[in-house]
Amino acid sequence: MKSEIELKKILKERFSFDEFKPGQLEILQSLFNQQDTLAILPTGGGKSLIYQFYGEIMQPRILIVSPLISLMQDQVNRMNYLGIKKAITINSSLDFSYRNYVIKNLDRYQYIFVSPETLSNNQVINRLMEVGIDLLVIDEAHCISQWGPDFRPEYLNLGQVKTDLGDPLTLMLTATANEKTRFDILNGLGFDKKRVKIIVNSIDRPNLFINCVDVHDENQKDETLFSILNKLNGSGIIYFSSKSKAEQVSQLINENTNKASLPYHGGMDALQRFKIQQQFMKDEIEIICATSAFGMGIDKSNVRFVIHYHFPANIQDYYQEIGRAGRDQLPCVSILLFNYSDINIHNGLIDNTYPDSSLIHYAYTHPNLLETFKDEKSQLIKFYYDHDYSELDLIELFKQRKSQKQQQLNQMLEYIQYQGCKREWLLNYFGDKKKHDLEFCCNNDSLFNNYLLVSDKLFETGHRTNQSMNWQDKLKKIFLLKN
DNA sequence: CGAGAGTACTATAAAGTACTCTCGGTGCATTATT
DSSP, X not given: OXXXXXXXXXXXXXXXXXXXXXXXXXXXXXXXXXXXXXXXXXXXSOXXXXXXXXXHHHOOOEEEEOSOHHHHHHHHHHHHXXXXXXXXXXXXXXXXXXXXXXXXXXXXXXXXXXXXXXXTOHHHHHHHHHHOOSXXXXXXXXXXXXXXXXXXXXXXXXXXXXXXXXOXXXXXXXXXXXXXXXXXXXXXXXXXXXXXXXXXXXXXXXXXXXXXXXXXXXXXXHHHHHHHHHHOOSEEEEEOSOHHHHHHHHXXXXXXXXXXXXXXXXXXXXXXXXXXXXXXXXXXXXXXXXXXXXXXXXXXXXXXXXXXXXOOSSHHHHHHHXXXXXXXXXXXXXXXXXXXXXXXXXXXXXXXXXXXXXXXXXHHHSGGGGGTOOSHHHHHHXXXXXXXXXXXXXXXXXXXXXXXXXXXXXXXXXHHHOOSOHHHHHXXXXXXXXXXXXXXXXXXXXXXXXXHHHHHHHHTTOTTTTTTSOHHHHHHHHHHHHO
């Protein structure tokens, strides 16, 4: 076991950081003690450093389960850049012969990145059992809970995967997990909660101002949006619950404000999405009008604002999305434009996600047809059919899941309409005990308007040279001048 | 759930009415007959 001083020395030499970020050391020590660990770290908290660091010291073979091909590719590239060459990803972007080559020579790699779907492939899992896995990392572990039951059911296979691999040391990483999500993660992986070390860091973002604004209709929403955008400085993300609306409003922003915007959603082709993301990262465009497709793995530090044109489906998505602002720790704002009738979108989506009982019954009485039906709902039924769910169990499961989603939606509404401190409400929702006494906190129109008035002065000298300056003092100073 | 598109009907015809249908986020992995 190495001392803290030795670990810091390695951190400096191998990763060029002077200090660990909050929580990193505790998580590493937990792993060094061979303790299965669920770690909740805020976005930008340096999650990938943890397994890389452990990997450099212990030289284990690490299997990292990741939800997106782009995230896997990103990590492999970064590790190569750091000089760690023994990293590979197996996914559908590999051509057939190269894929076979990689699987055959899997023992040459130390870091293996895969999706849950790839892990459901027999050839892959058998080979992983042969070469042996010392550390299993579940990145974005909340996906087990959020996506498993109805979107990407292979997430529900991970418990079996862990067993097949001989229950290796396991690290679960996520930025947002309330009590229920934590339960789903541990339960899904077959853990006894008492035997897992759960490390929770404060998820508070003290530099983020949180605002919800009531609007009565779409026109008022657009006008409010344009007027705010004309005053805001820097780059931002606007979230939508519909692809077509994201495109429309992006266009309107270009016509009605002094900002440049592009849309981003899952219906666009991968290359175009990649290009738009790059332009945003390089500050070539200021605004992305996006659906929830824009998010995971977006590592832009100077996002100054996140606006919700539609409110999200649940608090966890909301918190992830507003958390993409201000990773540079400088002041930033989140604004939710609330129109009650937007609830229809969510009600429709919830309703539309689940096969109704007549389709389930038809599928169960004609199981051979499930092979040929390629639509999402049939595929979902097929997954559960293959996993020995009875027809009634499945109907009950979907019914429960549906009512859970409705509950989450209600929580979202409760939050939006809550008149007290939004930050406090959110921290409480995630079981974060942290107390705060921020002035620049939430839902205070005059503070928010002052921010808009002074935000150009706040950043005009360039934030890089002013890192050390206490922005809260600076903000106060400017406000005093104004008063 | 409900907005908006599409269809059918009314009947000197055109435009209004009433009804039905569709759509509304997330992404792995696809391997075969054009």
